[in-house]
Amino acid sequence: MEKKSFLAPGVLFLILHFVVFAQSPITLTKWKVYTSQVNILSADTDKDGNIWCASNGGVFHFNPKNFSDYESFNSLNGLYSIDTKFLTYHPNTDEIYVGTYDGVLSIYSPNGGWKNLLDIKNSQFTNVEINQILFNDTIAYIVGGFGLTTFDIRHKVFLKTPSRLGNFPSGTRCRHSLIFNNYLWVATELGIARISLGEKITNPDAWENLAENSGLQNPNIFFLSEENGYLFAFSQNTIYRYEDSTFKTYLQLESYEKIVSVQSFEGKIYFATEFFISSLNSERVYFFSESPLNAKINGFLFLNESQVAIFLNKSGLVIKNLNNGKLEYFLPKTPISNQFRYFDIDASGGFWSATNPDPSGEGLMFMKDGKWTNFATFLNPSIKTNNFIKVTCVGDTAFVSSWGDGLYAIYPKADTFVINKFDNQNSPLTGIPNNPNYVVVQQSAYEKRKSLLWIVNYSDAKLGYLLIAKDKDGKFYGFIPTPMRKYHNIVIDEFGTKWISSSDGTGFYYFNERGTLEDSTDDVVGNLAWNIYLPSNTIYSMAYDLNGFIWCGTGNGIFLVLNPGAVLNNSNPVIKKLKMLEDYAINCIHIDALNYKWIATNKGVFVVSPDGSEILLNLTKENSPLLSNEVLYINSNPYTGEFYFGTTKGLAIASSMNVLPAEKYDIAVFPQPFRLPKDQQLLIDGLASESEIKILTIDGEIVRTLSTNSRRTFWDGKDYNGNFVSTGIYLLVAKSLTNRESAVFKIAVIKE
CATH class of the missing domain: 2.130.10.10 (YVTN repeat-like/Quinoprotein amine dehydrogenase)
Structure with a gap:
């Protein structure tokens, strides 16, 4: 099997803007997001033969002939939601329509880019997922967990949503739709509803319901299709044919053979289970073991009479040549x-x-x-x-x-x-x-x-x-x-004591070998849960801060071990339960280079001040490019200031000024000259710890004072009064309050 990879760097998108939070010293810039696009759920081809794919991490397209023209989309370059589920191409308008799990209808036009419509997402429906989009002249029928709605393709507005389909109750989940014999047929979890194309779809009495009384032994229908003038309905593992006003079992699959996709190509119906693709007359197209990956099937798409694309579960796709059986494997160069x-x-x-x-x-x-x-x-x-x-x-x-x-x-x-x-x-x-x-x-x-x-x-x-x-x-x-030994997490304090906590509620060990690995007689070992009361024995995350405190995240907030060194003297440490975030499950606690505490929760990220006294900000997907509020983990690079936010929907990275200070001054500034107001900020790098910075005129007049504990900071080119300074040479005088070192650097300013 020939193996190919995407040439583009996957789903890396960069946005050069600042996320600055009111009354907070935290500034995050240059956001990037990375999502996985290897789990393809739906696809279609455009007029040029490009394959467009919807995945759990957004949308991408490529030319299957030579694997060129690759482009991908996510939340930073067009899509409102990356949870894409269904994708189809409209040949008359040359547009791509995408439906998502969370109810967003996204439409891509080659000339206008993406348009995101949130009507379904913002509705009162309990289940807003979009399962299929069916075009009929200037109308699109959209079915999903909410039922059925109609959409005006020309004006890009939603039209009518039936309250119910016949006797099926409101909110009945709809899976698929088909126009057949001048009827609109809709597959639902309770059976099939149909209505004449001349009737008003908002009239419940105009709908006819077909379920057990019409021969559907299992009325939970997922797909509809037609072949040779017959309508076929697909439940999870039974195929029915509609004839003489009733449904009859046409093909019964094994209980483990779940039907996941159906497509009609050149007048023939093909269907896929997780293990094979076949026609109705058992003409086998693909079996999962043909690929050395042995991956289950998500779906498929006929490209032409000799090629079929198979979407593999969490494993990209293969294109099979039906003439010679050759497989070409494509795995996007994205996170897996x-x-x-x-x-x-x-x-x-x-x-x-x-x-x-x-x-x-x-x-x-x-x-x-x-x-x-x-x-x-x-x-x-x-x-x-x-x-x-x-x-x-x-x-x-x-x-x-x-x-x-x-x-x-x-x-x-x-x-x-x-x-x-x-x-x-x-x-x-x-x-x-x-x-x-x-x-x-x-x-x-x-x-x-x-x-x-x-x-x-x-x-x-x-x-x-x-x-x-x-x-x-x-x-x-x-x-x-x-x-x-049901223990999960470990941190090491400044005394060399190892603290080992459990997420299963079995306690909180500490251990110190006192520098002698082979002599156990001087070891210090114990379990805090056996000696003192802990706010929780179930600890999901730990971190050791620059104040010498151990921060412990639980299912109900945070507690601190204030003096961990006490255990070396056979004493119990002081435990303090924090009031802040006491109703939150804490997924991760990260201490950055400047001792800020970054707390990952299922409701975003909270940043706590270095002294632990206050919450400075709550970072969410609503006020930042975070991909989800369910944040699993946080880490940072203390030498670059980059922060990494791991979520259930992908990875977000941002740059910050929270960088380890230099051991001694090595000042550099950028840009030079500093042009005002064109250049919004002057980057000052190479600062020692706890720097007090004064910006002076060449005559020694102080125009601005700054302070930071980071290696880097910014000057906005303004004086104490908020006015841009005049053209000239300025002196940057920095002094460390920690080591008393100082440095002087010249800055050229041009006010335009």
Whole structure:
């Protein structure tokens, strides 16, 4: 099978605007979003033969002949929603119509770009998903979870929505529609409704209902089609033919053969289950095992009499030549998943992300310079699982924990990657009770000053080490032998104490080997849940801040361990439950380079001040390019100020001024000269910690004072009165309140 890849960098879109929040020091710029487009759900071809695809991560199109003219769309370049479900092409208007799971109708015109209509989304319907769009002259029939509505193609406005279809109750879910014998037929979850094309669709009495009394033994109908003058209806695994005013079973499939797609091509009906594509007379077009991927089928599209495109579940598509059986495989160069559950950044700026644990894992994702490399069982022979949980980067090596296959160590080398694995065969890691080879590893953490990687080995009711250390020479050491090892997260405080928490409610371990890996007599070990009351024993996230506090995220807010060093003196630390966010489930807590706390919740991101006293902002998809308010994880690069927001709908990245300060001044400014008001801001880089900055005229008059703890800050070119300064040479005088160092730099300003 010939394998090809998309040449474009996937779904990278850049928007050069600022997201500035009122009364907040946080400024986020240069947003990018990345979504997965490998799970294709629907497609159609335009007049030029380009294939347009709707996926879980937006829309893309390409020319299948030579794989050129690739272009993709998501929420930053046209689409209101990336949750696209159905796509069709209107040949008369040369437009692409897209329906989404969340009720958005998006229309693409080659001349006008995207138009997003939110009428269904903003309606009062409980289920707003759009399942199909059917064109009839200047009208489009749109069916979905809400029922049926009509749309004026010329004026781009919605027309009429029936309150109900005959005796089917209001809100009956509609799956598909067809015009046949001067009737509009609508497939629903309760049967089929039909109406003469000359009748008013808003009149319930004009509709006729066909269900069990009409021969539909299973009235839950998903598709309709016609062949040789007959109407065919498709339930989940039964095909009915309509004849003599009744439906008769035409073909009964096995219970596991779920029909997922139906298409009529050149007068013949073809249907797909998850495993094969066939005509009604059992002419087999494709079987899932023809591809070495063995991926289930989402749908298909006949391109011509000799080619069919098959959409593989979470695996791109294949184009089959029906003359010679040859397959061409296309996998978009995008992330393999929209689930960015846990990620880290390596020393070279490479981004590594796990997806999901068992049973819904989708692999591991790596991105460098906007280009994606995916690791999954169907892509890499060395990868034996897709159930990756968490990532810790040490240098350029990503240590990736898995649910069932131990700990992977992956690093780039030349144009490839080296993949090593640690499990029960080559380390003290142990498996689960009924399968010693099924090794579950949760989070790992790197203790830089000791060059030690600490690994949490998860299990239940099997004796083994909860905590394992790996030194720089590859030698392993085991600690805390116990049969109950249902623990997930680990942080290391400034005293070298490892804090290990559980998301299963089994407590909160601490451990310190006191620098002696082979001498257990001086070890400090205990479980806080056994000694003191904790606000919650179920901890989903932990972080250690620059004040020396351990932040613990639970299902009901946050609590702090204020003095973790107390355990080294056999004392209990002080625990403080915070009032802020006490009604929120905390998915992740991230401490950035300047000690701001970034809290991921199912209602967006909350940023807490460095001293922990107040919430500075709530970042949501409504006020930013975040792809979803269900934020799973947050991380940042302290050297570049880039922030990474992992959600259930994809990854968003933004630039900030929250950068580690320089050890000593190395000031640079951009642009030079600074032209006002054309250049909105002057970037000042190379600042030491806690800098106080004065902008002076060449005569020494102070025009503006700035302060920051970051390596970078901006000057807007204005004085204390808010006026742009005059043309001239200005002096930037910076002094660190931490180390008392100072620096002077000249700035050229031109006021135009």
